[in-house]
Amino acid sequence: MRPKVMQLCLSNGWGGLEMYPARIIPELARQGWEAHGLALEGSRVAASLEAAGVTPLTVPSRGQALWRVGRILAYLKAHGIEVIHCHKSSDLRLGALLATLRPGLRLFFTDHMGVTRPKRDPYHRWAYGRVTRLFSISEATRARNLQAFPLPAERIRRLYLGIDPAPYVADLGDHERATLRGELGVPEGAVAIGLPGRITPGKGQRVWVEALAALAENRPDSAWHGVMIGGLTAEEGSNAAFVEALRERVETLGLGARLTFAGFRADLPRCLQALDVVCTPSRNEAFGLTVIEAMAAGRPVVGASSGAIPELVSPDTGRLADPESPEAWAAALAELVDDGALRERLGVAGRTRVLEDFTLARHVEALVAEYGA
Template identity: 80%
Template sequence: MRPKVMQLCLSNGWGGLEMYPARIIPELARQGWQAHGLALEGSRVAASLEQAGVTPLTVPSRGQALWRVGRILAYLKAHEIDVVHCHKSSDLRLGALLATLRPGLRLYFTDHMGVTRPKRDPYHRWAYGRLTRLFSISETTRVRNLRAFPLPPERIRRLYLGIDPSPYVAGLAADQRRTLRAELGVPEGAVAIGLPGRITPGKGQAVWVEALARLAVARPELAWHGVLIGGLGVGEGSNEAFVAELQARVAALGLTERIRFAGFRGDLPRCLEALDIVCVPSRNEAFGLTVIEAMAAARPVVGADSGAIPELVDATTGRLAAPSDPDAWAAALGELSADAALQHRLGQAGRARVLEAFTLAAHVRALVGEYAGEPAT
């Protein structure tokens, strides 16, 4: 009989945290584990679990989940589930209650967001005290977690995220790539400088726009085109007021013809193939999934020199710049835009690094080892 795990994510949002359970489920199955899910009724998390082949147990709200703890315990018993993995700190109330009422249940929590303040009051000591292991998705977050959580160091483990690199292998024919670049507004012969991700102030799109404005002045000989890939509305995770501010700033800088708001794209691996340089100017990334996606697509990355991004990007795979310094960003983009051979060299090194250290298979191998109680290596 295969070992089983319940992925618990009671969120109505939609970002990397919410995508994670469904993303790992196929690999869990390949490595011999059967996944179950607990999600909010009608949420995108619940839909994503269905798409991954798991019919989740659902509840109307987090509050109702606590009232229905008996039903959830009965489900765990009926399906012989001894491992529960939580993904939101607010879900730990339920997870800790389950672990208290079902002795022997192994409870795991991944800190996807990066804690910002200490959590050592009596409630957090109780809730986090029920954890078998807390996973930090970068060394940066692990250092914060060691300071913030009431846990001994051996119960906090760094576990880098991973991706399946296969969709990021170059697969577009030359004419398909030209067509896609034209669809993204990139003129023939221009260097496509992209920034994928949710359009919100913390993701750094404002400094990127200012950097491109300075690049246009400092290096007028360079032909480039900026491509913002991300939803333009709140339903797609973006800040509509901030989107409007950005669009107004682009117009005020006279860059409307050189920066394209491409909207949400469900084909990010293809879009990355159409770009030449990928930018990740987020001020405080807990990990940086977009970074390793770009690297897997063999694209050089210009990233913020803050948060966890410096753990992923170095001078062999891209460039780092302060998230509040548009001049530094303009200089890095100018260097890469002017040198196609450098772009290629950095991109190839980035893909090699992903294959070595950031695959989904390696991530899940480490994860199921933890689920099974194997000592960390």
């Protein structure tokens, strides 16, 4: 009989945390585990689980989930589920209650966000005391987790995220790449400098725009073009007011013809292959999924020298820059814009590292080892 796990995510949002359960389900199945899900009715998490082949148990709200704990326990018993994996700290209330009412249930929690304050009061001691293993997605977050959570060090494990590299390593043909670059507004012969991700103040788009302005001033004859990839509205996960402020700043700096707001793209793996340099200026990334996606696509990365990004980007795969310094970013970008051979070497090394260390198969292999321990 196949071992079974329930992925629990009662979130109405949509980001890396919410995408994670559906991302790992096919690989869980390949490695012999049967996945179940618990999500909010009508949420994108529920829809993503359906798309991954799992019909989730749903509840109207987190509060209703607590009232319906008997129904959830009956579901766990009927399906022989002995493992629950939570992905949002607010869901641990339910997870810990289930583990309390059903002795032997193994409870796992992934801290996708990076804790920002201590959680050692009586409630958190009770809730986290029921956690079999807490996963930190980087060494940077594990260091914070060790300080914040009421758990012994051996129950807090670093488990890097992973991706399926296949969509990223299938190189575009010359004609397809040229067509896509045209869609992104990149002039022929220009070095495409991309910044993918949600457009919000914490992701560093402002310092990137200022860095491009410095690059234009310092190298007026250099052929490059900036491409910002990400939703432009709140419905697409971005800060609409911040997007408008960025547009105004771009025009003020005279970058209107040198920077494209490409909007949300469902074909991000293809878009990454159409770029020449990928930037991740976020000040405090808990991991940096975009970093390994870009590396898998064979693209050099310029990343923030803070948070978890320095764990992923080395001098062999890209460059690091102070997330508060447009001048440092401009210098790093200038080096890569000027040297195509360097971009190629860094890209090849980055792809190799992803294939060795950051595949979804490797991530899930480590995950199910913990589930079944």
